[in-house]
Amino acid sequence: MFDTERLRQTVLDAWTASPARFREDANAEEDFALGGYRDRLVVELAQNAADAALRAGVPGRLRLTLRDGVLYAANVGAPLDAAGVESLCTLRASAKKDDIGAAGRFGVGFAAVVSVTDTPAIMSRATGGVRWSRAETAELVAARPELAEELARRDGHVPLLRLPFPVEDLEVPEGFDTVVRLPLRDEAAEQAVRRMLDEASPALPIALPALERIEIEVDGRCRTITAEGWRVVTASGEFTPEQVAELFADRPTEERARPYWEVRWAVREGGGTGDVPRVLHAPTPSDEPIDLPALLIATFPMTTDRRHVAPGPLTDFLAREAAKAYVRLLRELPKTPALLDLVPSLIGKGELDAAIRHEIIRMLPDTPLLPVLSGEGGAVAPEPVPGREAKAVPGPAAFLEKIAGIVPGLLPADWPSRHPALTTLGVRRIDLADAVDMLSGDAVRDKDPAWWRSLYEVLPADDLEAIAAIPVPLADGRLVRGPRGTLVLSEGPERLDPALLAPLGLRIVHPDAVHPLLLRLGAAEATPRTVLDDPLTRTAVAESLDSPDPEPVAQAVLTLVEAAGLTAGEAPWLADLALRSADGERYAAGDLLLADGALAKMIDPEVRFGVAAPDLVERYGPRVLTAAGVLDGFAVVHDHDVVLDPAECDHGLDGEEEWLEAIYELLPESDVPAVAPEFMAVRDLEYIADWTAALTLLARPPLRRALQPLRVLAGGETVDVPSYTAWWLSRHPVLAGRRPTELRLASGDPLLFGLYGEAPAVIDEEALKLIGVRSSLGELLASYGGPDELLERLADPEAEVDRAQLRALWIALAGVDPQRVTPPDAVRAIRKGSVVVADVSDGPVVVEAPDLLPLVEDRPLILAPFDLAESLAEVLDLPIAGEVVTGEVTSTGVERPVPAEVRSLLPDAPATYVEHERLLVDGRPVPWRYYEGTVHASGVDGLARGLAWAAGQWGDRLAVAALLRDPARVPILLAEADLDPVTSL
Structure with a gap:
């Protein structure tokens, strides 16, 4: 049993001797109970239980039971002793100040009970217990006259925990060493306790490691709180005397007497802190926000209300140690993507939070936290690497595993490449396009075509632009960037012979590397037509004349032309292909004739054309040779969506640029060039000598289409203009030595007779019109240059x-x-x-x-x-x-009235005229003049013309003259006028 009587007397005597001490004790207890410790009852009870277990060296256990308006807190561990009772009754004088690891340090925690009860009690099985009573304390204080005035000033309010009383009616539950009984003051106090019990979380056993188990029973319902399922990292140490002097200079004396520190971080196994509030525990919960995704318990110096960290060098030191411990926590956690969620962002919720974050972020890029792939096959390196050495590439696991041996430091595929924590860790983000660019040089030099095909199999294909530059191995051993421009040989009977195509320098994909993805990325299937369309084939053709041995190129191209089924004029660029002539010389195909061809019979003998070698004709036949540009009949240019601009429209036609200038005169003005959806023209017209035969061919299908007007899109309109072929023929002497524009149709407009010669009927009249032969005056004037031509004629x-x-x-x-x-x-x-x-x-x-x-x-x-x-x-x-x-009247006359008879024929005639004996205008004699609104005349004929002109009836001038000569004929003249047809009225 404890000497509660002595303790009471000591305190009462002290209050009596100094009523101010009584007031200070009452105010201090009230401040702690109703201020900083008002909602920490459960925490403080748990802290006392942990300290008791720590002193006894046993696993801590606490049971909190709320029943019938009373809260019981039973714990195991060291029992209550005299020093403990004295500490509970003496504010700010803890009996545990020298206990290393003890949570209670300041002797004020038990004051939290004052917020909910007026009659707390504590009992230990081995040593007994004490109780407190506000009513009994008030009675004892009231009996001291020296304190009456102060008691009255406080309305009877007295400190609860300063005067202990013996307790006899409290029993310690079985299995526990000590129990605290708190009869709750009222309903509000009970609701507050219920809330605190509901809020009790694993933060308690984590913050108080000596307390392994907390059992909470409310109204018969039980739950247990432990630290199981949490990963905890602890760092601690003792301060040297020099550190104490430096870091504790602004701290209270009793804190200096405990020169050790501890930092503890805890995180749930699944990550985060769950429902546990993210605040600093020092070791009890504070109001200091720690928004990091882990629970922090540390011996930070606190303000007197235990709510906030006290700034100073000690806090700065512990913030750095907390950051180091947090980084160690990250290092000890499993290396899974969940680790990224524990990487802090830069912005904190308070000064302490921001300071810890800043230090953590500074250390992270050099901390080995991240697993990386060690090489092709997906194996993870045995040791993690710092973020600065890691790379994040988006893509499926199979792709990353495939390139891991080429791109070092790759994070596994299940690590999200866009997670913001990667930036904090210093990880280099590499987008898919850059990763593809890294697949080059010595790193891939030894990769065989089959390896590349296996890479295409796993390459992410949802962003074709990003992978467009993927290397492609060619059949000739080269490795080129990107499938575009490469050719894939198809399988089956139509497969082209690579040996035949070799002279063309084509970029043919190695057969072992062929994959459908290459076609999606721009590779072309190597059909005869796609090979012919390949720019390298065109280059080989264009350079064949300068080649030391053009024969292999010719064989390859002619074979492709035959297989593609090309027709003459379909690929005009083939006319540059070097082929042998009958005399063994080398010619461009467009300068060769078929010996028995129609064109050979019409060509000007002075024009130097070669004749195709007979063996070429025998081997490939006329169709293939003419499709390659050799001339049989007329070669035809056939093109689509042709931009009619000299810089882009160049088919090698004679006078093509002049034709473009001519047709633009017929098109509406526009800021963009005109376009011909379909363009067809006959080549080599300038070499023809026999125009009768030539025109006969040109007037027949299919060449007749080249004479038809060309449909052009210009300025938002559709306009028909002369085709190139018709325009060229119209400007040259192709009809009996004369240009078509110098001739007319035999059945043409009579108004053109005498101006144009008659065109010979070598072809039908419609064809003659198409090449410029004139047919009617209206069509002539509507044509380009037609008016000038007529004036010239x-x-x-x-x-x-x-x-x-x-x-x-x-x-x-x-x-x-x-x-x-x-x-x-x-x-x-x-x-x-x-x-x-x-x-x-x-x-x-x-x-x-x-x-x-x-x-x-x-x-x-x-x-x-x-x-x-x-x-x-x-x-x-x-x-x-x-x-x-000038037309000025220079003679003088006499004004006369217009005869009344004239008005019946000329209602709008003037009333008078001026009669001249001899009318002079500009000094010259004339019969009449209508000058300045007046008719001047000499003689009947002059007067009749003047009056008819003035009246606007010039056509009636002869009738007016007859009337003036014989007025008696007026009725007859009027009757004749009445007989005029309606259209003349």
Whole structure:
């Protein structure tokens, strides 16, 4: 039993001697119980149980039982002794200050019971126990007059834990050494205890390793808490005197008396901390956030409320040690991808959290934590490597295992390559494309084609762009970058002979490396056509003429042409293939003729063409040779989606660039070049001598298609323009020594007679029209350069044109856009009543009014309906008559009324006119002039013309003259007018 009487008297005497001491003790207990320790009852009871087990050297065990409003805490270990009772009754004076490893150090933890009870008690089986009572303490204090005033000031509130009393009604449960009984003050206290019991977690046995087991029983329901399933790493040490002096300079004296430190990290076997709050335990839980995915228990110095870390050199030292211990924890954990979730990010939740994180992150890149593949086959290296030496590559396991022997330091496939922790660890992320780039040089030099095929089998194929540069072994021993441009020989009877193809320098994939993926990545199946389309084949053909021995290339290409079934003109570039001629010389295929071919019979004998060697004709036949460019009949260029731009449209055709310029004159303006969806043209027209035979062939299918207009997409429109073949023929003397554009159809427009010769009927009229033979005036004027051509024809003195024909031609030309016409140097005109060819320097004019004719009668006159005069003058770039004469009336006359009879025929005639005895205009005698709105005339005929012109009825001028001569004939003239057809009204 304990001497509780002595302890009570000692404290009461001290309070009586110094009422201020009474107030300090009451305030201090209240601060701890209602402040820093208000919610730590369970933690403090567990801490006391752990310390008791530690002193006794036995495994700690604590049972917490809430029953009928009372909380019991039973534990095993060292019993309560006199020093312990004194410590419990003396705030801030722990009896365990010298116990290494003890959790209680400051003598205030038991004060947590004050927050829930007014009558706590503790009993040990071997030594007895004590109890406390707020009511009994208040009664004893009230009996001391010296304390009455202070007690009244505190409304009767007294410290609970300073005055112990003997306890007799408390029994220790079987199997335990000590029990604490806490009758709970009220419902609020009971709810608070229930919450604390519910929140009790494995953090308690982890933070208090001496306490192996905690049993919690609430209302008959039990649960047990242990540290099982947690991985714990502990680091500890003692401070040297020098460290104590340096690190504890700002710490209390009793902390200096315990010169040792400890740091403990714990993580669940499955990772993380589960439901355990991530706060610092020092060793009891604090409010200091530690957001790392592990539980930290460490002897950090705390503020007096035990809620936060006290800053200072000791805290800085322990933060560094905590970081080292955390890194050691990571090293000791299994090397699985779950390890990445324990790697901290840079941002922390508080100063301490950030400081620990910063130190951990600094150490991680050089810490060997990561497993890597040791070589091909998937084996993992026996020792982990630091992050700086590791590489993360996305892809399936089979792929990574395949390249592990080439790309050192590869993480296994189940380690996520995009996990943010890899950056913190210093791991180099390599995307798939870069990994593929690393498969080169000496590392793969000894890999045989079968190895490459096995690599293609496991290569990730969901991103073809990333693996586009994968190396490919060729049949000739080379290793090239990327399948694009390579050829894969197919299996079966159509398989091409690699030996035959060898002279072409093709990039043929080694048969042992062939895999379907290569085709997806751009390799082409080696069919006769794909081999012919290969750029290397084209290069071999283009360079064959300069080759010392072109025969192997010729054999390979001709065999491919035969197998591909090519037709003449389908591959025009084959015309550069070097072939032997009959005289043993070497020619380009396009410069060779078939001896019995149609073209050989039409060709100009002065043009140097070779004749294909007979053995080539016998071996491959005319079809293959003509498909390769040898000339039999006409060679045809056949192309699709041709951009009609000189820089891109070059088929080696005679005058092709000029043709492009000509057709662009017919196309709408656009910022982008025009495109021909289908292009067809006949080659070698410039070498023909027998045009009768040639045109006969060209007018027949299939060559006739080359004469048809070319359909062009330009400026958002579809336009038909002359084809190249038709354009070329139109510009050359292919019809009896004359150009087609110099001739007309026999059945053509009569207006063209005399201007164009009649075309010979060597081919049908439709074909003649296609090559430029003229058929009608309208088509001529609508064609490119047609107006200029007509003016040129009219200016030819040899052309025969009558006056009526000429007037019709001027009428047609007046409707042409002046921008399409080049002003002529000479024109066909009327002079002194005759049709003549006049030079522009002779001053021809376009007459726009009949009263000006006498003033310009000495000039060549362009005569057309007066309402077309100005348009025609603009087309011809010639003046009208009114621009070359003044037309001023220079004589004097007398104003006369217009006879009333005239108004019946000319309702819009003016009321008066001016009669001149001798009318002079610009000093020259004329019969009439309509000048400044007035009709001037001398004589009946002049007056009739002037009045008809002024009234806008020029066609009635003769009728008006007859009326003026014989007014009595007015009824007859009016009757005749009534008989005019409706269309004349």
